[in-house]
Amino acid sequence: MEKNHQPEKSLSFNKGDDDDKNFDADKTLVIDADKTLPVTESPKCSNEEKSAAAEITEVEMENPEEMETGQTEIEEPEEKEEGGEQGEPAPPPEIEYTLETASDDVEHFLSNLSTPKEEEVEAGLEIPEFVEKYLDLVEKKIFEHELPDTKVKGSQLPEDDASFFKAVEQISKLYKNLSAVFKLDSNQGPLINRIGRIQQRAMSYLEDEFRSLLEEYSRIVEPDQKQEVADQPDQDQSAESNDESNFPGYSQEVLANLNKIAKEMISGGHESECCEVYMITRSNVNEETLNKLGFEKISIDEVQKMQWEALEREIPPWIKAFKQCASVYFPGERKLAETIFSDYPSLSDSLFSNLIRGVFIQLLNFAEAVAISKRSTEKLFKFLDIYETLRDNLLAIDSVFPEECAKELRAETTTARCRIGETAICIFCDLENSIKSDTGKTPVPGGAVHPLTRYTMNYLKYACDEYKDTLEQVFKEHSKIERADSTSRPRDYEGDSQNYNNDEENHSPFSGQLMRIMDLLDSILETKSKLYKDIALSCIFMMNNGRYMLQKIKGSKEIHQTMGDTWYRKRSSDLRNYHQTYKRETWMKLLGCLNLEGLNVNGKVVKPVLKERFKSFNAMFEEIHKTQSSWVVCDKQLQSELRVSVSAIVIPAYRSFLGRFSGYLDPGRQTEKYIKFQPEDIETYIDELFDGNPASMARRKT
Structure with missing residues (x-):
């Protein structure tokens, strides 16, 4: 019978036949691993029993009493001298218990643990010993990752991050499952x-790595910078590829790692920590972004205390920030969140x-603070700039924000836009009040264009050229009441309006207000x-101002x-009337x-009367020249028309007259x-008139 040789010392317990000697349960079997035990020849055993006996290794018997009585066979393989004829090969080396193999064991254990029977839990379900070994290996793995030289560098997590993430996932699952089965006590x-x-x-x-990766972003290339790059043909492709791989400020590799970490933290029950790190880090990034655009957070109280010159300087950066956020940063932030989570x-x-709601409300607060600041006519165009910014970027809210948040922010934006619009209407209508309040009693020297005319017409021209559509919309959507202060208008205001407007109700609210201002200006002038005191000069004044108004409107x-x-035709007609009055009051008198009346008596020219006529003409013409050369006609065309x-x-x-009567003088x-x-x-x-410089008649006929 050939003896079995075991690589390790072993114990085999076999049930003997009826005539076998029973095992003494009162005795304790002690095996010294350094000594060879004698082999007791066993009675006849079945092949199955022999096979079973050979499979039992390194048995520790703590309670021999529990073993069944039977014949025990103890075998120890014979030691052969090295190099002997019957020498056996050396035992294979022990396989190292790695994190990978331990992970497989834990995974198998967890799958069996997923639905433990109630009686198994009550009976005290045992946790395998290899779990402790697995925990040792995981702790070692974490320690290796915590070393300074293995920390995240740029976008690189450690090379074995896959096994690390698997270990973290398994630890979380192990804790969750065992906590559900066993009580902590x-x-x-x-x-x-x-x-x-x-x-x-x-x-x-993972939280530290998540924060570190989020903080290692690069600033998004702004549109104007993109244009500069686009102007350089050699950099077109590189700029485009860089923009795609660096969105929004992170490479694709960093985004992938952020996604992994977020998934592990959330599945491991640390969602709140993950979200807190994300919110704090990205909030700081957004604040830095606004600062780089030139916009700094300003409270409503601070806006109210600012002088208009200082506040005016803050509006362009706000507009730039709002547009950039709506078109670039908000969509980018949305895509970032969707990618990581x-x-x-x-x-x-x-x-x-x-995250973005706070930024958006901060921007809206600035607009509302400006809306409630002190009104003045020079602020109108900045208000309209803000209004257009809010209006033109309203659609971006619907496309970027989730439905509920978009609904709320749309309402907030509409409220701010309405306040800006209502204030803009009040400012524009205040122009009417500023015209009324100009009660100066000092006439403009030389009948020149009045400063009020210049200011009003330039104001209206710029408003219509640059903001007409916006003003039409503002007056249409945000006028609360119909202005009906007829006492503040000229006496014939309504009649004039009906004459040249056919029906004022057919015009838009803005057009109606514009016509009221023009009529009021006419009346004030x-x-x-x-x-x-000189009627001719008053006519020059009205012609100057009327022509200035028509030229601005024509342009x-x-x-x-x-x-x-x-x-326009009516005002042109008015100018012709003033022109005729001017000639009648000045040159017709000359x-x-x-x-000819009184010059001829009985068919003879009366010399004294003729001499008086020449004398009067000379004196009056000299006076007219002296006076009207100091008068001013600013418009060169009007000046030429008058002289001609x-x-x-x-x-x-x-x-x-000269040709007929000069011969009667000696x-x-x-x-x-x-x-x-x-x-x-x-x-x-005559060609020297209306230059604004009094001229003496130095030239004389000799």
Whole structure:
């Protein structure tokens, strides 16, 4: 019979036949591993029993009494000298128990533990010894990852991060399952507490790595910088690829690692810690982003205390920040949250909404603070800039934010936009009040264009050229009441409006307000023209201001369209009337000196009367020249029209008079004394009028 040789010393327990000697249960079997036990020949045994006996190794008998009585066979393989004829091969080396093999054992254990029977739990379900060995290996793994030289560098997690993540996942699952089966005050409590501590340590490590990766972002390339890159052909492709792989400020590898860590932390029961790190880190990034755009957080109280010059400087950075956030940063932040928390869409929406809602409300608060600041006409255009920014980026809210959050922020944005719009209406209507309040009693020297006319027309022209559509919308959507303060308008205001507007109700609210301002300006200018004692000068004043208004309207398609051709033609007609009045009050009186009445008596020219006529003409013309050369006609075309018109009246009449009666004066001293001007001289002197510089008549006919 061939003896079995075992690589290890072993004990075999076999039941003997009826005639076998029973095993003495009262005796304790002690085996010295260093000594060879004698082999007792066993009775006949079945092959199955022999095989079973050979499989039992390294048996420790703590309670021999529990063993069945029977014949025991103790075998020890014979020691052969090395190199003997019957020498056996050396035993194979012991296989190392690694984290991978331990992980497989734990996975198998967990699968069997998933649905333990109640009686098994009550009976005290045992935890295999290899779990302790597995925990030792996991702790070692975590320790290796915590070493400074294995910390995250840039976007790289340690090379064996796959096995590490698997270990963390398994530890979390092990703790969750064992905590559900065993009570902490049971005999397995210390082991479960140890598993919990290891899991907490792993989660702390992941939390630090999550924060580190989130903080190692790069700033997104801004649109103007992208344009600069695009202008360089050699960098087109590289810029495009960089933009795709660095969104939003993170490489694809970093995003993948962030996604892994978030998934492990959340599945391991550390969702709140993960979300807190994400919220704090990204909040700091967003604040830094706003600062780089030039916008800093300003409270409503601070806005109220700021001077307009300082506040005005804050508006362009706010507009830039708002547009950038709506078009670039908010969509980017949404995509970032969806990428990192791809397995948790509801959590992604919640984090994004809570994070960006604060930034959005901060931007809206600035707009509302500006809306309630002190009103003045010069603020209108900045208010309209804010209004357009809120209006044009409203759709971005619906496309970026989740439905509930979008609904709330849309309402907040609409409220801020309404306040800005209402304030803009009040500011524009305040222009009417500023015109009324100009009650100065000092006439403008030389009948020039009044500063009120310049300011109002330039204000209206810029408003219509740059903001007409926005003003139309603002007045249409945000006018609370119909303005019906008829006492503040000129007496014939309604009649004039009906004459050239056909029906004011057919015009938009903004057009109606614009016409009221224009009519009011006309009325105020007419009142101011009466400050001039010289009627001719008052006509020059009205012509100057009227022409200035028409030129501004003619140069603005938008304001001309609003006022209409009828209004324009009426104002042109008014100018012609003032022109006729001016000529009548000045030059027609001069022509009275050339009247033929009384010059002929009984068919003879009365020399004394003729001399007086020449003398009166000379004196009056000199006075007119002296006076009106100091008058101002700013518009060169109007100035030329006036000079041509005056020359057409005076020169032909004077030439005719001179040609008819100059011969009645004695040549020499008498002619020089009474005929001071030739027709050419008159024309020259007329061309010197309306320059605003009094001129003396240095040239004389010799």
